[in-house]
Amino acid sequence: MAQLRAFESAKRTGRAIPEIVCFEKQADWGGQWNFDWRTGVDQHGEPVHSSMYRNLWSNGPKEALEFAEYTFDEHFGKPISSYPPREVLWDYINGRVERSDVKQYVRFSTVARWVEYDAASETFSVTVENVKTGATETERFDHVIVATGHFSTPNVPQFDGIATFQGSLRHAHDFRGAEDLADKDVLLIGASYSAEDIGVQAFKMGARSVTFSYRTAPMGFDWPNGMEELPLVTSFEGDTVHFTNGAERRFDAVVLCTGYLHHYPFLRDDLALSSPNNVYPDGLYRGVVREGSDRLFYLGAQDQWFTFNMFDAQAWFARDVILGDIELPSAEERRAHMDAWLARFAKLESAADQVRFQADYIRDLIEQTDYPMFDLDEVVRIFLAWKHDKQENILTYRDKVYPSVMTGTMAAAHHTPWLQELDDSLERYLSSPEPNGVERLVGDEAAAPVTTAVSPAAS
DSSP: OHHHHHHHHHHHTTOOOOOOOEEOSSSSSOGGGSOOSOOSBOTTSOBOOOOOOTTOBOSSOGGGTOBTTBOHHHHHSSOOOSSOBHHHHHHHHHHHHHTTTGGGGEETTEEEEEEEEETTTTEEEEEEEETTTOOEEEEEESOEEEOOOSSSSBOOOOOBTGGGOOSEEEEGGGOOOSGGGTTSEEEEEOSSHHHHHHHHHHHHTTOSEEEEEOSSOOOOOOOOTTEEEEOOEEEEETTEEEETTSOEEEOSEEEEOOOBOOOOTTBOTTTSOOOOSOSSOTTEETTTEETTOTTEEESSOSOOSSOHHHHHHHHHHHHHHHTTSSOOOOHHHHHHHHHHHHHHHHTOOSHHHHHHHHHHHHHHHHTTSSSOOOOHHHHHHHHHHHHHHHHHOTTTGGGEEOBOTTTOOBOOOOSSOGGGOOOOOHHHHHSOOOOOHHHHHHHHHHHOOEEOOOOTTOO
């Protein structure tokens, strides 16, 4: 969607754009934000792309992902809270492109099967299949942009005895809601955002206990009673799980929050990116252009602090390379550029360092295109304040509000504290309901949001 919007932006200024075809496996666009209740495979036998689940709310402030050229103010016409649910964010990203004519470029329900590069003609042959009809065809293109993301193919580790586990067992990719975890003892294997969020969702929905298992370091939040962190799992024995510190616990449900793999089954190995999930994958010049092929581009291949606006910065850069407005340096110079950024990446010591690194990376991209520059340092400060808020209270940080970096508008308080809000629909979110009995009982003071003052010293 970012790439289509980038080409449309150029067209609006009178620049000639090439013929564009976007192959989209799903029946609608939105990527991860296009929620699907199915798990495993879809109705056509294709692997389900989305990892979204019911009652998922943004786990980072919307002010850190806001588009520079399409604000939340413009879309909703009023302030909204800093942590919207998934349906609201989908409405936002969909609204930007629905105001254009870029949908004409998309062939939905069409999956890429194979891509070959012909060095003699400097073109790609792309074979696709319409999953509704089964029809296949091959077309030739001058450039290919891989915009599939890398959070849809789960990494599933092996643990001794896991086949004997008698409760429910799934990867976070197949998690669709925490309602069935009520009154259960739940184990989350992992110590990153999926584990954190599914864990607090389980707590919110009434799990009896929530345990996190970490490999290298605990998340270290001030967990409420009923939530704890333990080191890595060593083995399963029926419904009992053993940990490296000698602890053992009984569980009813296990969710593997063990990350995702870069997986591009439609590309040869010399074209497919192979990388761990990090903020600067090797082999991509400026994080976008595939090494060894100046006609192949990747969007969103990095681990992400910034999201929507980073995808924009990358899409605008890829567009200008394709249009010839940015001339790529020699292969040797591109390699030297990557090495310099990789050397800097290797020195990062903290999450705050990674946030600043990614801000500088985005700034470097935007400075070369006409994408509107925004205050990246302010976004960094919001990220650091957000991290501080979570350390202060992992269950209430979503009730905080921040000002828009783009417009200065202060976010509105959601009408219901996140821990009490069980309806994530767009209609409920944008409504102004009367306080319920719980809210009347606790009073306005307990339900009042906290405006976050963002300080450069936050860490």
